[in-house]
Amino acid sequence: MSLKYGDENQGEEAGAEKKDAPAGARVLPGPEDLGFPQPPPAVANKLGLVKFNLDREPHLRIKDAEVCRRRCRQKFCTHSCPAQVYHWESEGKKISVAYEGCLECGTCRSGGCPYDNIEMRYPRGGYGVQYRFG
Amino acid sequence: MNSGKNKPAPAGAAESAPARFDVIVVGGGPAGLAATFTLARAGVSVACLERGSWSGSKNMMGGVIYSHPTSRVFPQFWREAPLERHVTRRDMWFATTDSAIKASFESADFGVEPYNSFTVYRARFDKWLAAQATAAGAWMITETLVEDLLREDGRVAGIRSGRPQGDLEADVVIIAEGVNSFLTERAGLASCPPQAANVALAVKEVLALPKEKIEDRFDLEPGAGAAIEIIGEITGGLPGTGFIYTNRDTISIGVGVLLNSLVDNVTEAYTILDKFKQQPQLRRLIQGASPREYSAHLIPEGGYRCMPQLYGDGVLVAGDAAGMVNPINSEGANLALLSGQMAAETVLACRQQGRFDRAALALYQRRLERSVVIQDLKKYENATPFLASHPQLFGLYPELMAALAREFLTVDNLSKANKEKLLLKLFRSQVPARRLLKDLYDAWRSLT
Ligand SMILES: Cc1cc2nc3c(=O)[nH]c(=O)nc-3n(C[C@H](O)[C@H](O)[C@H](O)COP(=O)(O)OP(=O)(O)OC[C@H]3O[C@@H](n4cnc5c(N)ncnc54)[C@H](O)[C@@H]3O)c2cc1C
Ligand code: SF4
Ligand code: SF4
Numbered sequence A: 001m002s003l004k005y006g007d008e009n010q011g012e013e014a015g016a017e018k019k020d021a022p023a024g025a026r027v028l029p030g031p032e033d034l035g036f037p038q039p040p041p042a043v044a045n046k047l048g049l050v051k052f053n054l055d056r057e058p059h060l061r062i063k064d065a066e067v068c069r070r071r072c073r074q075k076f077c078t079h080s081c082p083a084q085v086y087h088w089e090s091e092g093k094k095i096s097v098a099y100e101g102c103l104e105c106g107t108c109r110s111g112g113c114p115y116d117n118i119e120m121r122y123p124r125g126g127y128g129v130q131y132r133f134g
Numbered sequence B: 001m002n003s004g005k006n007k008p009a010p011a012g013a014a015e016s017a018p019a020r021f022d023v024i025v026v027g028g029g030p031a032g033l034a035a036t037f038t039l040a041r042a043g044v045s046v047a048c049l050e051r052g053s054w055s056g057s058k059n060m061m062g063g064v065i066y067s068h069p070t071s072r073v074f075p076q077f078w079r080e081a082p083l084e085r086h087v088t089r090r091d092m093w094f095a096t097t098d099s100a101i102k103a104s105f106e107s108a109d110f111g112v113e114p115y116n117s118f119t120v121y122r123a124r125f126d127k128w129l130a131a132q133a134t135a136a137g138a139w140m141i142t143e144t145l146v147e148d149l150l151r152e153d154g155r156v157a158g159i160r161s162g163r164p165q166g167d168l169e170a171d172v173v174i175i176a177e178g179v180n181s182f183l184t185e186r187a188g189l190a191s192c193p194p195q196a197a198n199v200a201l202a203v204k205e206v207l208a209l210p211k212e213k214i215e216d217r218f219d220l221e222p223g224a225g226a227a228i229e230i231i232g233e234i235t236g237g238l239p240g241t242g243f244i245y246t247n248r249d250t251i252s253i254g255v256g257v258l259l260n261s262l263v264d265n266v267t268e269a270y271t272i273l274d275k276f277k278q279q280p281q282l283r284r285l286i287q288g289a290s291p292r293e294y295s296a297h298l299i300p301e302g303g304y305r306c307m308p309q310l311y312g313d314g315v316l317v318a319g320d321a322a323g324m325v326n327p328i329n330s331e332g333a334n335l336a337l338l339s340g341q342m343a344a345e346t347v348l349a350c351r352q353q354g355r356f357d358r359a360a361l362a363l364y365q366r367r368l369e370r371s372v373v374i375q376d377l378k379k380y381e382n383a384t385p386f387l388a389s390h391p392q393l394f395g396l397y398p399e400l401m402a403a404l405a406r407e408f409l410t411v412d413n414l415s416k417a418n419k420e421k422l423l424l425k426l427f428r429s430q431v432p433a434r435r436l437l438k439d440l441y442d443a444w445r446s447l448t
Helices: A012-018 A041-047 A065-071 B030-041 B067-073 B121-136 B182-186 B211-217 B259-264 B269-279 B281-288 B333-353 B363-370 B372-379 B383-388 B396-409 B418-432 B433-447
Strands: A002-005 A025-027 A052-054 A060-062 A086-089 A094-097 A118-120 A127-128 B021-024 B046-049 B064-066 B087-094 B102-106 B117-119 B139-141 B144-151 B155-161 B166-174 B199-208 B224-232 B242-248 B250-258 B290-300 B315-317
Touching: A041 B269, A041 B290, A060 A094, A065 A094, B021 B030, B021 B155, B021 B333, B030 B046, B030 B067, B030 B121, B030 B333, B046 B166, B064 B067, B064 B333, B067 B333, B087 B281, B087 B396, B102 B396, B117 B224, B121 B139, B144 B166, B144 B182, B166 B333, B199 B269, B211 B372, B224 B396, B242 B281, B250 B259, B250 B269, B250 B281, B250 B383, B269 B281, B315 B333, B333 B363, B333 B372, B363 B372, B383 B433, B396 B418
Parallel strands: A002 A052, B021 B046, B021 B166, B046 B139, B087 B224, B166 B315
Antiparallel strands: A002 A025, A052 A127, A060 A118, A086 A094, B064 B117, B087 B102, B087 B117, B144 B155, B155 B166, B199 B250, B199 B290, B224 B242, B242 B250
């Protein structure tokens, strides 16, 4: 999965980024390089087509890791999120959150986690997903 | 990469924007932009705040917009707006995993002004709507997330944004924030909590295909478009629908499924979409097309039952934020446009008395009640609960219909009379007659 950055409608920052970027889009380190597990191919291929203006500040948070560990057998969020942002780490016994690929749909705050254990906000203004078609 | 610090001020806006407006609109989608445009054109000082880099950059839909409601707000928009194709054919398919019954409606007057409907890309269409609002004199403040409402003596008195010195004051705030109604909830206006029974999750792909191929495959005049809605087993038997819409040189294909059924069945929306794309009759239409974009969005399905309180002291709610989507056809952009316009007209009427308290703004509710917006929502009040409790509509019935059609159309050595008997037996073995009658009756009660 690659996160692309830069668009003609960006502010100056993006303009500065764009100069050395091939074909108007700069490929950022994927979530795997940031220490996130690689999601399975189905969504990775799809997300590779989406532009994101990446924020360093996460906008998603698991409220209580104990609930994931002890109460939630199905790890519902790993299925309900259409961007596979949530991944169950069987080693560390916790959900990892690849917020960089979030499509900001709101599923995880609207019953996508039946335990209401995810705090979802929108990214700061100007950051996050940037649809070219929509 | 430059992140983790504040974004620069949006081009041509915030640096010099005043800290007080007559009206502030939160959200630059169809609802917010209809309100903003209507107010600006009437000479009111109005600012629309949008969290995306431009209006539309966060938005997706199928998407078909209708001429009639759209032109009530933006007269003759089709002359200038970035539209993809005017829709001349609307199809409805009942599909199983390998067959489809297709109902098609075509009309010549769909192909001439004022047209019936158009396919659009929201990332471009909303941007155009915003440009109309700016041209009419509104402030468009982009890249700005509204984080809270300001209150003064219990009434809403403005907004707090994520920017430094980000407070803006206004007589009235129109909340048009879309389906994730954070602010409506904070304002204490929401009536249903955000939960899986009240939303559908939709995922969509845009697939590129040369325009001649599109016109060929969909049997279209140059420039004309088709919109196909599909129900049946293709949503994995879950309550939902699929769609294929033609754009100029791409195809939009997607599925929307009630979220609680996805969660209950531990199924992924994109898995359903991938299977959907493999359905043979559909696959033929998109063969060789290359993916350009993937997107996901919620659709409010709570309908009339879940509409929030639409007005309060100094505040109005419009569009998806107010749950204004007809659950039968998910066409919310037209209701968003009309409700945004009515919110603006309400504010204009209240300005004459200089009062923006609850009692004065209640006019908004009365206007909506008299309009198609609430009349339709009331009419389909029971649709979502009905569809959710009748999964057979999405699995068994389309499958049976296809089986019936296949048997009827297959030429073999059975006589037609014998065939009919056989079919009836097949049908009865699957669906007890009383249950079928009850389903039909319930469907008629809640869907018509
Ligand atoms: C898959 C799908 C297909 C659809 N198909 C159709 C169709 O064919 N025809 C049709 O008519 N309708 C369709 N709809 C419904 C339609 O998209 C919505 O009803 C419509 O977009 C609602 O408009 P709105 O302005 O209320 O909300 P939105 O369009 O969601 O606009 C809300 C805006 O507010 C901004 N915003 C939100 N919160 C904040 C904040 N705190 N601060 C600043 N900005 C904020 C958002 O970025 C966004 O731009 C479809 C929906 C989906 C998901
Ligand atoms: S669905 Fe909720 S409780 Fe379950 S693993 Fe995900 S976040 Fe944790
Ligand atoms: S908002 Fe949507 S895309 Fe983002 S994490 Fe939640 S479910 Fe996934």
